[in-house]
Amino acid sequence: MRWRTLQLIALAAVASACSDTTGPVQVAAVSITPSTATVQIGDQLALTVELRDAGGHTLSGYGVTWSSSAPEVASVTPAGVVTGLADGGATITATSEGRSATTSVSVVPFLTTVDGVW
Numbered sequence: 001m002r003w004r005t006l007q008l009i010a011l012a013a014v015a016s017a018c019s020d021t022t023g024p025v026q027v028a029a030v031s032i033t034p035s036t037a038t039v040q041i042g043d044q045l046a047l048t049v050e051l052r053d054a055g056g057h058t059l060s061g062y063g064v065t066w067s068s069s070a071p072e073v074a075s076v077t078p079a080g081v082v083t084g085l086a087d088g089g090a091t092i093t094a095t096s097e098g099r100s101a102t103t104s105v106s107v108v109p110f111l112t113t114v115d116g117v118w
Contacts, residue, residue, distance in 0.1 A: 027062055027097035028054040032080075038106045039074070039084040047080040047103060049094045064096045074105045084108075 029052040039045045047066075051059040066076040074090035075083045082092060084107035093102050 025053050025059065027051045027059060027099050029056075030064075030094055030096055030099045030101040032092070032094050032101045032103040034103065036104045036106075037082070038108060039082060040108055040110045041084045041086065042110055043084050045082045045084075045105070047076075047082060047092065047094070049080060049096075049101070051096055051099075062096050064094050067093045067095070069093070073107050 031050045031052075033048045033050070037045055037047075049064050051062055051064075053059055064080070066078060066080050068074050068076045068082075068090050069092075070088060070090035071085075073084075073086045073088040074092065075085060076092050077083075080094065082105055084105075087107060087109055089104065089106050091102050092105055093100050
């Protein structure tokens with residue numbers, strides 16, 4: 001019985017030494033690609049977000065919240081897809097774990113040609 005108790009104590013000590021005591025990896029930086037963009041009214045653009053830890057390693061599995069400073073000009077979906085709605089500009093923000101990044105989006109009228117002339 002004593003031998004079994006020593007085995008359990010040793011196993012608990014090894015498990016404790018191997019556990020991660022630093023806590024979860026935190027998002028240290030957020031970046032959006034492209035950093036600026038132009039879309040025509042009615043067009044869409046998919047933005048890409050990248051999350052990094054303090055060591056510069058890419059992170060995945062963290063939630064990202066998207067917002068637009070001018071949703072009447074450019075809306076953004078929870079997946080980071082921007083839709084041009086009206087002529088003007090908007091700042092799109094991606095936020096994760098309290099860190100954020102922005103990109104500037106210019107929305108321009110839809111241009112068409114008439115007999116090859118703008």
